[in-house]
Amino acid sequence: MTSILFEIKNNIGIITLNRPDKLNSFNREMALLLQQKLDECQNKEVRCVYITGAGKGFCAGQDLAELTDPGCSGFNVILSEHYNPIVTRIRRLEKPVVAAVNGVAAGAGANIALCCDIVVAAQSASFIQAFSKIGLIPDSGGTHTLPRLIGWQKASALMMLGEKVSAIDAEKLGMLYKILPDETFADESMKIAVTLSQMPTRGLAYTKKLLNISFTNTFEDQLQDEDVFQQRSAQTADYKEGVNAFLKKRQPKFKGE
Numbered sequence: 549m550t551s552i553l554f555e556i557k558n559n560i561g562i563i564t565l566n567r568p569d570k571l572n573s574f575n576r577e578m579a580l581l582l583q584q585k586l587d588e589c590q591n592k593e594v595r596c597v598y599i600t601g602a603g604k605g606f607c608a609g610q611d612l613a614e615l616t617d618p619g620c621s622g623f624n625v626i627l628s629e630h631y632n633p634i635v636t637r638i639r640r641l642e643k644p645v646v647a648a649v650n651g652v653a654a655g656a657g658a659n660i661a662l663c664c665d666i667v668v669a670a671q672s673a674s675f676i677q678a679f680s681k682i683g684l685i686p687d688s689g690g691t692h693t694l695p696r697l698i699g700w701q702k703a704s705a706l707m708m709l710g711e712k713v714s715a716i717d718a719e720k721l722g723m724l725y726k727i728l729p730d731e732t733f734a735d736e737s738m739k740i741a742v743t744l745s746q747m748p749t750r751g752l753a754y755t756k757k758l759l760n761i762s763f764t765n766t767f768e769d770q771l772q773d774e775d776v777f778q779q780r781s782a783q784t785a786d787y788k789e790g791v792n793a794f795l796k797k798r799q800p801k802f803k804g805e
Contacts, residue, residue, distance in 0.1 A: 551578035553602070554585045559745040559804070560738075561589035561597045568603025571652060573611040579630035586637040595804045596745040597641065598738065599664065600648035609655025609678060631656050631688040635663045639760055642753035644744045648737035649715075649724070654678045659690035662697065665756060667724040668740060669715040670733040675723060680710045696763070698722050748786035749804030 553564035563585050565572035572578075589597045601607055614620060638645050638660070647664035655678045661667055662675075669675075677694070679686045686694070686707050695703035698721045706713065715727050728736045744752065754777040762770055781787055785805040793800035 550581070551575070552581040552585055554588070556591070556594055558742060559593060559595040560741045561585070561591075561594040562741075563589075563597065563599045564602050565600070565607050566602045567611075568601075568605070570611055571605035571608035571654075572601040572603070572657070573608040574630065574656060575611045575614045576630065579634065583633050583637060586634070586641060589641060589643070592804070595643055595747075595749045596741045597643060597645040598648060598741040599645065599661075600734075600737070601650050603651070605651035605657075606647075606649045606653040606661060606673065607657025608652060609657045612682075627687055631660070634660060635689045638663050639756075642756070643749055644752050644756065646737065646741045646744065648733070648741075649673045649675075650733060652676070655686075656688040659686065659688035659693060662693050662723060663689050666740060666744075668733075668737045669718060669724050669727055670730045671715055671727050672730050673715040674712050675715075675718050676710065676712045677707045678710055680708055692763075694723075746802060748781075748784065748790065748802045750784045750786060751781045754781055 549566065551565070551567050553562075553566045555562050563582065565578065565582070567573060567575075567578060586597070588594075610626065615626070620626075644666060645664040647661040647667045649661050649667060649669040650673060651670065652674050653661045654676045658675045658677060677686050677690065685691070690707070691703075694707070697703075698706075702721060705711075713721070713723070715724070718724050719727050758770070758773060758777055761773060765773065786800075786802045789802060790800045
């Protein structure tokens with residue numbers, strides 16, 4: 549059984565974390581396979597990426613059994629070869645990435661979800677910065693992402709206390725886009741990916757790039773970069789199709805070009 553399931557369907561790269569008996573916790577094989585599948589999503593056919601978990605959990609973070617194995621290479625390898633490349637790929641991927649959090653998202657699993665472009669959660673899902681419970685610090689970009697989503701005080705408290713956050717509270721805090729009912733979660737979360745896969749892919753990629761650089765840009769720099777990327781957007785075939793469809797009062801048919 550492979551630890552990552554992958555298929556391309558309707559221009560969506562569907563990635564399923566697949567160690568359900570371990571709540572999809574990461575071992576080396578799974579981390580490297582996820583990187584490989586994210587790379588495959590650079591394929592022009594893929595216009596949106598959808599990441600979810602098999603079984604009852606999204607991802608419980610690092611598999612501690614592997615971590616405590618005498619043959620484990622240590623955190624320098626785990627971070628530099630596993631988690632850092634995963635979150636970097638997600639942020640650099642020039643198309644939207646949807647995290648469909650179907651159950652518990654803990655530790656690195658939570659922070660990988662939170663670095664995605666759109667996060668939706670099942671009503672029964674939960675998030676936990678579990679690191680402090682075993683004397684570690686939040687990784688996978690969590691110390692960068694979480695305070696920007698919910699503010700310094702809330703992020704500091706959640707990371708230090710290691711409290712579980714329900715999907716309802718996560719939505720209120722601003723950690724995710726919306727909650728979906730458990731019974732319809734798979735279908736409704738996939739509808740979001742379908743919508744994104746039919747939108748102007750280049751324009752979405754430029755939006756994502758602008759959001760990325762907004763963390764370090766001054767306001768004046770951001771205005772200049774918006775000018776650059778707006779001009780690039782206006783040169784795409786999808787922009788021309790969107791304007792033409794609007795003027796003719798019909799639905800646009802975007803091709804991601």
